[in-house]
Amino acid sequence: MTQNSAEKTPVTLLGLGAMGTALARTWLAAGHPLTVWNRTPGRAAGLAGEGAKAVGGVAEAVAASGLVVVCLLDDASVGEALADVDLAGKDLVNLTTTTPAQARDRAAWARERGARYLDGGIMAVPPMIGVPEAGGYVFYSGAEAVFEQHRETLAVPAGTTYVGEDTGHAALHDVALLSAMYGMFAGVHHAFALIRKEDIDPVAFAPLLADWLAAMAQGVHLTAGQLRSGDYTQGVVSNLAMQVAGTPTFLSTAEQQGVSPELLRPYFDLMARRLAEAGGEEDLTGVVDLLLR
Template identity: 45%
Template sequence: MSENISVLGLGLMGAALAESLLAAGHHVTVWNRSPAKADPLVAQGATRAATPAQAVEASPLVIVCLLDYASVKEVLEGAPLAGKVVANLTTGRPAEARDLAPWVAGRGAEYLAGGIMAVPQMIARPGALILYSGSEQAFDRYAPALAAMAEPRFTGDDPGMAPLLDLAMLTGMYGQIAGFLEAAALVGSAKYPLGEFTSSLLVPWLTAMAAQQPAWAEKIESGDHSTVVSNLEINRSGLETLVRTFREQGVKPDLLLPMKTVVDQRTARGLGHEGLSSLIEEL
């Protein structure tokens, strides 16, 4: 079913969201602080709004994708929000989402906070995911339309939940990137071909290790870290070997050192028999 949808904010991500909605046959109204950014979308059939208020007035579903939450309040201030659904896909903190939800509700609108788990090039492609939290009624009403942008997944009525899960997934990503960069630096110090190392060795290894994480989650939720494959003492020794090797190869181990510090702390307290999952207790 075709919907009237407004998109406020046409950076790389906002423009990709609007384009995917147009491609799915929705009637899309767009607004951006720099009007020229709307030109390509208008050429594809979008309607240009001169002001945020005009964009909000045009559609029952308003998607906002701006730089930060302060910008969202600034842009929506004075707009006719009564009876609308505001889906805020701006990246922000859980506390900001929990603050914005009553602000929107006080103006007569339903609120959905979002977390976009994709880069702009992934929008409307397999693998793209957008997390939502807040008004379940609003989500159920517009889930088919939201699916044009990415798989929509509702995570609960707490408006802060989607931003929190978004940041948690980014945390996992940054940890993986940190490990890759340290590994690449070590391999590069020995002049070994990085492409070969990455594709034939590292990616298969990381894939196998990622498959262990659900079992780790069970240990963390139960609080029982006694069943281990390799305990903290073994890993303490292994990390010491890693750090010494990095320095001998002329590579900084800076991205590994925080992990080593936490392992050292827990082992020093006589808990070296536990598994790595027990580090959650330190956090």
């Protein structure tokens, strides 16, 4: 251990999947004393060769550091791994992907065991970890004191964005952004399906599609402003009536191209419902209210 590493916050990391391994390597490279544990011990061997202390038991790993970072498969894995471990006095940072409700429950569970708790939602894939220019970051929510105390250490693998004391908000931000991503991918896949049987090079088509999506993405700001104000007619350029009137063209084109409309039709159905309920002068924002149960 170098003098530099001795001055860095020691970290215990539980979980050495692809993401956990990437996190581990960035802390090691930055000089943080690192203790690692994984259910399958073999995964820790390479990191031990890079300077990590690999231990065979969770209790030993947790005892090694005041800051304990968890990156396991799911919430059940967290509960199982830490079930019989003394967490008193520890700062537990959970980067496992969970639901907001699971995050809140896990925070209460940690407090009952004497630990301070911070939840995280990782907005990156493993190759982005430790590469600042890649733009990856982690949402954090829960105990602000824990975040502030460990901000510098947590910022080593990826940028940090604190989203509040409500422990569930990191997971909620994470899932909300990823849900939008999958919606975008659905549109992308439908677009490629439409041209798939034609003499159109998908590689040549891709820049047109990417540029169009980037331009249309600016619409999220209009939607946000309308939701805040409650006025869904504010700043409307193409109103709901006009857009609903155009949907048969998209469905007919899909049919003619031999493409299933199953990715588009549910959204078009919601648009038609909103038109029937609220009239046609507003934007698409009213669909948000239809989704609330």
